[in-house]
Amino acid sequence: MTASLALGPAPDVTLGRINPVAQLSALIIVTVVLLTSLDVVTPAVLVAAELTLLPAAGLHRPGALWRRTWPLLAGALSVGVVNTALSTHPSVISGAGLGLRVIGLALPGVLLVASTDPVRLADALTLHWHVPTRFAYGALAALRLAPLLVAEYESIRLARRTRGVEAGRNPLARVRLLGGIGFALLVGAVRRASRLATAMDARGFDSGIPRTNARGSRLHPRDAVFVAGSVVVCAAAVGLSILLGAWAPVFVG
Amino acid sequence: MTSPGPTAAAALRAGTPVRVVARGLGVRHASRRAWALQGIDLVVEPGERVLVTGGSGAGKSTLLAALAGILDPEGVEVIGELTVGGRPPRQARGQVGLLAQDPDSQLVMTRAGDDVAFGLENGGVPAEHIWPRVDQALAAVGFRYGRDRSTQALSGGEKQRLVLAGVLVRRPGLLLLDEPTAQLDRPGAELVRSAVARTTADRNTTVVVVDHDAGPWLPLVDRVVELTPEGITELGAGWTPARRAAGLRLPDAPGGPKLLAAEAAGFAYRGTTTAALGATDLTLSGGRALAVTGPNGTGKSTLALLLAGLRAPTIGRIEAADELAAGARGGRRPDRWRAGDLVGRIGTVFQNPEQQFLTGRLRDELALGPLRSGSHATAAHATAEELLERLGLTAYADANPYTLSGGQQRRLSVATALATSPRVLVLDEPTFGQDAQTWRELVTLLAERRAAGCAVVVVTHDADLVSALADEQHELQPVGSAP
Numbered sequence: 091m092t093a094s095l096a097l098g099p100a101p102d103v104t105l106g107r108i109n110p111v112a113q114l115s116a117l118i119i120v121t122v123v124l125l126t127s128l129d130v131v132t133p134a135v136l137v138a139a140e141l142t143l144l145p146a147a148g149l150h151r152p153g154a155l156w157r158r159t160w161p162l163l164a165g166a167l168s169v170g171v172v173n174t175a176l177s178t179h180p181s182v183i184s185g186a187g188l189g190l191r192v193i194g195l196a197l198p199g200v201l202l203v204a205s206t207d208p209v210r211l212a213d214a215l216t217l218h219w220h221v222p223t224r225f226a227y228g229a230l231a232a233l234r235l236a237p238l239l240v241a242e243y244e245s246i247r248l249a250r251r252t253r254g255v256e257a258g259r260n261p262l263a264r265v266r267l268l269g270g271i272g273f274a275l276l277v278g279a280v281r282r283a284s285r286l287a288t289a290m291d292a293r294g295f296d297s298g299i300p301r302t303n304a305r306g307s308r309l310h311p312r313d314a315v316f317v318a319g320s321v322v323v324c325a326a327a328v329g330l331s332i333l334l335g336a337w338a339p340v341f342v343g
Numbered sequence: 344m345t346s347p348g349p350t351a352a353a354a355l356r357a358g359t360p361v362r363v364v365a366r367g368l369g370v371r372h373a374s375r376r377a378w379a380l381q382g383i384d385l386v387v388e389p390g391e392r393v394l395v396t397g398g399s400g401a402g403k404s405t406l407l408a409a410l411a412g413i414l415d416p417e418g419v420e421v422i423g424e425l426t427v428g429g430r431p432p433r434q435a436r437g438q439v440g441l442l443a444q445d446p447d448s449q450l451v452m453t454r455a456g457d458d459v460a461f462g463l464e465n466g467g468v469p470a471e472h473i474w475p476r477v478d479q480a481l482a483a484v485g486f487r488y489g490r491d492r493s494t495q496a497l498s499g500g501e502k503q504r505l506v507l508a509g510v511l512v513r514r515p516g517l518l519l520l521d522e523p524t525a526q527l528d529r530p531g532a533e534l535v536r537s538a539v540a541r542t543t544a545d546r547n548t549t550v551v552v553v554d555h556d557a558g559p560w561l562p563l564v565d566r567v568v569e570l571t572p573e574g575i576t577e578l579g580a581g582w583t584p585a586r587r588a589a590g591l592r593l594p595d596a597p598g599g600p601k602l603l604a605a606e607a608a609g610f611a612y613r614g615t616t617t618a619a620l621g622a623t624d625l626t627l628s629g630g631r632a633l634a635v636t637g638p639n640g641t642g643k644s645t646l647a648l649l650l651a652g653l654r655a656p657t658i659g660r661i662e663a664a665d666e667l668a669a670g671a672r673g674g675r676r677p678d679r680w681r682a683g684d685l686v687g688r689i690g691t692v693f694q695n696p697e698q699q700f701l702t703g704r705l706r707d708e709l710a711l712g713p714l715r716s717g718s719h720a721t722a723a724h725a726t727a728e729e730l731l732e733r734l735g736l737t738a739y740a741d742a743n744p745y746t747l748s749g750g751q752q753r754r755l756s757v758a759t760a761l762a763t764s765p766r767v768l769v770l771d772e773p774t775f776g777q778d779a780q781t782w783r784e785l786v787t788l789l790a791e792r793r794a795a796g797c798a799v800v801v802v803t804h805d806a807d808l809v810s811a812l813a814d815e816q817h818e819l820q821p822v823g824s825a826p
Binding site: 156168207208209227231234235238242245246249250251252253254255257270274277278281282285286288289290291292293294295296297299300301302303304305306 | 411413434437439440441443445447448449450451452453454456460461462463464465466467468470473474477481487506509510513650651654681682685686687689690691693695696698699701708711712715717745759760765
């Protein structure tokens with residue numbers, strides 16, 4: 091759990107050389123295409139294309155891949171099974187199509203997170219897309235605290251045991267205890283966040299002076315190629331689907 | 344050492360030390376009747392370095408927040424006058440740098456260099472001037488790693504030095520240090536103090552340090568003032584803090600039976616290859632006090648969790664003697680006991696006291712443990728009142744534990760562990776944040792428990808505590824890989 095939440099500088103991988111906003115653009119294009127097509131061919135082609143990018147994101151080892159994607163695969167499987175079993179015209183094909191859609195929608199996010207340094211992402215968003223700095227860097231600072239929250243949960247649970255408070259086997263007591271821990275966690279998180287906000291303010295954050303950026307964020311020709319490539323792959327997926335007679339866009343219905 | 348290029352200096356106004364003036368300053372928190380600060384008269388000349396010390400709960404943190412201009416205007420009442428560089432603190436915030444206790448809630452970025460650059464970016468310094476200044480600041484605090492070093496891979500002392508670089512790079516006219524070494528071990532604290540000494544030697548900033556532990560700062564400051572409930576007192580040249588252990592007479596304790604033992608017990612978190620605690624052998628006996636010491640990261644707190652029955656060792660065993668285990672369901676392994684059985688047998692104080700508080704009033708907080716372990720309500724409340732009195736907390740009996748100062752919270756958490764009269768006491772840094780008087784009261788209380796047949800374990804960096812109380816010392820060494 092902590093491994094996937096840990097936000098160190100991202101490892102130097104090939105996909106990391108693509109500017110985050112180019113990756114986000116491709117992600118949006120793929121999302122739109124997937125959300126509007128209900129067949130099985132389009133998501134199959136797109137998922138295949140996304141899978142070829144895994145090594146470029148440093149996810150070639152099955153262990154690393156599994157750790158990041160098992161909740162996603164479980165979700166996709168359940169979507170597929172439920173839709174196969176419960177739909178009015180049960181069909182394995184449409185169930186598989188929906189399952190593949192879930193994977194196809196989520197994988198670009200997995201690729202982005204695995205290959206992109208969060209700081210570079212915030213830089214790119216504020217410089218190219220003019221996302222407010224308060225939002226981008228505030229979120230960045232908050233993300234750094236996420237792993238601490240996991241450790242704190244454990245420590246509050248143990249602290250309650252030392253005071254003689256424990257749920258045992260009683261499910262009602264368990265719910266009440268979880269509620270209490272959740273509240274203590276929330277109080278702790280708010281206090282830590284306000285200390286962090288104070289520290290950021292003390293260093294002049296969001297003080298009204300136009301912010302500069304020490305690292306910058308440059309767009310290269312390869313970023314345009316990457317976005318164009320995603321358009322080509324999407325077109326190919328839809329084209330193949332039409333050729334095979336499987337094309338079923340959402341708005342035609 | 345920090346001579347600016349003309350453009351950079353113009354881009355971020357600072358670099359000249361400011362004067363701080365307080366006249367008749369008083370601050371009261373909205374939820375309290377008593378003033379947190381009262382009658383404060385203080386002038387700090389530009390470039391001067393002043394240490395503000397004072398007892399637990401004397402208002403040190405409140406004074407610092409007032410100087411930094413971060414008092415919540417709706418939550419406090421302020422009287423008198425306070426100016427920083429001739430302006431109200433709130434308007435002078437751009438000239439003030441603040442270094443607080445907890446490095447983890449001050450770092451923003453994932454890389455060391457980016458974090459130092461953060462304050463310059465906020466100030467609108469052109470990108471081409473940022474990196475030279477970042478490198479200069481990192482060199483000035485003695486940061487040994489490059490700009491690309493991950494902030495998560497640093498020790499507490501190194502993180503705190505990095506935060507200091509990020510504060511100084513903005514060239515504040517006033518540098519405020521709020522117990523910046525409180526969460527560090529001795530080498531880490533030394534790193535931070537030497538960085539402060541190096542960076543402020545040229546007097547280009549006024550410095551106000553707030554710390555209850557005055558001694559280590561004395562070589563660094565020009566003068567010392569003490570906060571008291573009545574106001575502020577100038578302590579003359581040559582002042583040294585009273586030795587808190589001087590003349591302390593603790594009751595003797597007859598040796599008792601063996602209560603709890605660790606046999607080659609160690610711990611590794613799931614999915615990690617390095618052990619948090621290497622195999623450790625220990626015996627806790629009634630009437631004996633054991634001090635566990637060692638640098639940060641050697642597993643001191645982990646050992647406390649194992650002895651307290653909060654975690655099961657991943658190697659070796661923790662076993663209670665029959666004397667302690669009698670009547671507890673779950674046999675001789677404390678981690679298998681029910682919480683209700685544990686609380687009357689092993690009392691524990693965590694490093695962060697807030698995590699242990701469960702009620703909205705100090706009085707209820709102290710009565711809770713005895714009630715949980717089956718005491719009668721009258722007896723439980725009598726115990727609570729006695730402990731409040733002993734630890735100087737009676738005035739706050741109806742206050743919410745979260746509103747206490749750090750040192751008071753620590754005393755309260757120690758009191759909650761004592762309230763159930765357990766046979767074993769496991770305390771993680773129990774004396775943290777205490778002034779001389781409360782320190783003596785705490786140590787005496789622990790010694791009394793020892794005399795009554797308790798086994799006391801303290802995990803601590805406090806050398807005075809070790810020499811005053813400990814019968815034995817177990818020093819943990821850095822661990823290698825898990826077997």
